[in-house]
Amino acid sequence: MVAVAGIGRRELLLWIVACLLVNQALLLVGVGSYDAFAASLLTQNYIYWLACYAVVYRLYLGDREIRAGRLDCAFALAVCFLIVLSGFLPYRFGIGLLATLVAFYLLILNGGDRNLKAAGAVLLAVSAQLVWGPIFFQLFTPELLRADAGLVGTFLMALRPDIIWEGTSFFAPDGHAVSLIAGCSSFNNVSAAVLACVAVAMLRRTEWVPGDIATIAIACVAMILINSARICLFAWSLAFYDYWHDGEGAQILGVSQTLIVLAIAWWGAGPSRRGS
Amino acid sequence: MNRIAIRGLCLFALLASVAIRIQANGAREAMTAEFDAGAAVAAVVRDHGYQLRENPVKPPMVLSVVVYFQRPECARASLVLPYFINAEIAPLLSRVTDPGFDRHFYYMDGVWDEQSRVSMFLQWAKYAVLDIVGASPYLPVKKALVLADPKDCHPAVAIDWRPVWDKARYRNAANGGSAGAGHTGS
Numbered sequence: 001m002v003a004v005a006g007i008g009r010r011e012l013l014l015w016i017v018a019c020l021l022v023n024q025a026l027l028l029v030g031v032g033s034y035d036a037f038a039a040s041l042l043t044q045n046y047i048y049w050l051a052c053y054a055v056v057y058r059l060y061l062g063d064r065e066i067r068a069g070r071l072d073c074a075f076a077l078a079v080c081f082l083i084v085l086s087g088f089l090p091y092r093f094g095i096g097l098l099a100t101l102v103a104f105y106l107l108i109l110n111g112g113d114r115n116l117k118a119a120g121a122v123l124l125a126v127s128a129q130l131v132w133g134p135i136f137f138q139l140f141t142p143e144l145l146r147a148d149a150g151l152v153g154t155f156l157m158a159l160r161p162d163i164i165w166e167g168t169s170f171f172a173p174d175g176h177a178v179s180l181i182a183g184c185s186s187f188n189n190v191s192a193a194v195l196a197c198v199a200v201a202m203l204r205r206t207e208w209v210p211g212d213i214a215t216i217a218i219a220c221v222a223m224i225l226i227n228s229a230r231i232c233l234f235a236w237s238l239a240f241y242d243y244w245h246d247g248e249g250a251q252i253l254g255v256s257q258t259l260i261v262l263a264i265a266w267w268g269a270g271p272s273r274r275g276s
Numbered sequence: 277m278n279r280i281a282i283r284g285l286c287l288f289a290l291l292a293s294v295a296i297r298i299q300a301n302g303a304r305e306a307m308t309a310e311f312d313a314g315a316a317v318a319a320v321v322r323d324h325g326y327q328l329r330e331n332p333v334k335p336p337m338v339l340s341v342v343v344y345f346q347r348p349e350c351a352r353a354s355l356v357l358p359y360f361i362n363a364e365i366a367p368l369l370s371r372v373t374d375p376g377f378d379r380h381f382y383y384m385d386g387v388w389d390e391q392s393r394v395s396m397f398l399q400w401a402k403y404a405v406l407d408i409v410g411a412s413p414y415l416p417v418k419k420a421l422v423l424a425d426p427k428d429c430h431p432a433v434a435i436d437w438r439p440v441w442d443k444a445r446y447r448n449a450a451n452g453g454s455a456g457a458g459h460t461g462s
Binding site for chain 1: 278279282283285286289290292293294295296297298300301302303304305336338359360362363364365366367368370371393394397404405408
């Protein structure tokens with residue numbers, strides 16, 4: 001690649017990613033008022049932010065000596081223009097599509113720089129969380145919910161045989177009923193688990209090992225089981241539903257899930273498993 | 277190209293995108309805040325001269341959003357359930373209807389006999405993009421409606437549900453007009 005600019009390739013890519021992440025942040029954090037900002041901090045997906053940090057960290061460690069080429073400058077100009085245009089579209093998919101584009105650029109045209117390749121992998125996982133995961137879920141919602149309900153129904157038949165299971169609904173004898181309609185699907189937890197595993201692995205090293213597949217599988221299974229247990233609690237009684245869905249229990253479950261998935265991801269990315 | 281010039285361009289792109297996005301997000305939040313599907317449905321029902329019925333389920337229960345109304349030609353009440361287009365609404369709907377209820381799904385200018393998630397998503401994407409240039413007649417919110425009429429009920433008049441998302445209606449309400457779909461209680 002011919003160097004045409006006085007700016008380093010690494011710095012140029014950092015500028016692009018900074019534009020992307022700041023624009024993503026504006027979609028995820030409330031900036032209307034201090035109260036909205038504080039409230040939005042409590043509901044953030046911190047795995048997502050860890051992944052953003054991993055992207056920046058890997059780009060920062062990229063080769064400082066390589067100058068930006070003509071293609072890099074043209075790409076940066078095009079992406080910056082599109083980011084400005086996407087500002088008019090206040091939805092995640094605009095910026096998510098651009099994140100996908102930048103991720104593929106980093107994965108394919110990294111010039112052998114492992115840090116750039118690792119940053120591309122994490123950015124691809126981030127864009128999957130922002131745009132491709134929701135689209136996949138939109139296409140297969142009934143099937144995914146039926147799979148969730150099947151697992152929850154199996155657990156409940158063993159633990160609470162008096163709860164009637166019909167399709168994706170559960171009816172307790174006291175009149176309390178729960179239906180899975182979208183938000184409670186394990187799919188959301190699974191996509192977070194994949195993102196956590198990719199982010200932590202690429203934070204600790206720049207190459208993939210065969211054991212990473214097993215780590216991602218373990219994290220996904222753990223998330224599915226925890227989510228199924230959570231839905232069982234919702235179906236158990238109205239009091240449990242109020243506590244675990246709308247009360248303090250929701251935060252306890254959310255923090256526990258995050259810590260468990262991060263622990264699995266950290267264990268999977270550890271030095272002892274690199275040779276596996 | 278000069279390093280300072282490239283940095284300047286990047287900084288400009290960052291600041292311009294942030295300024296545009298904050299403005300667009302603010303407009304979207306205002307739009308979402310003023311959109312009340314239940315109130316809009318109730319207003320459309322009243323506009324057609326039908327009488328609203330009380331929903332026995334109260335907030336914060338999910339089914340409290342159902343709007344019941346009585347058609348004179350039908351023995352039992354019909355109902356409208358507003359829902360997010362990415363939700364699987366069949367289980368909830370089956371909890372408030374009996375087998376044999378006639379169901380139709382409405383989203384902006386589209387009507388479906390079955391919940392058509394992909395078509396509704398494309399419909400939303402179309403009007404969200406048109407909205408950028410002010411060419412969308414509808415508010416691009418992700419809420420659709422399902423109308424359920426009792427078995428053996430043959431409505432004499434088909435209700436036009438498009439006003440539920442009609443931007444002009446909300447503009448009139450904001451300007452103190454009489455439509456008020458966004459502010460009427462059910």
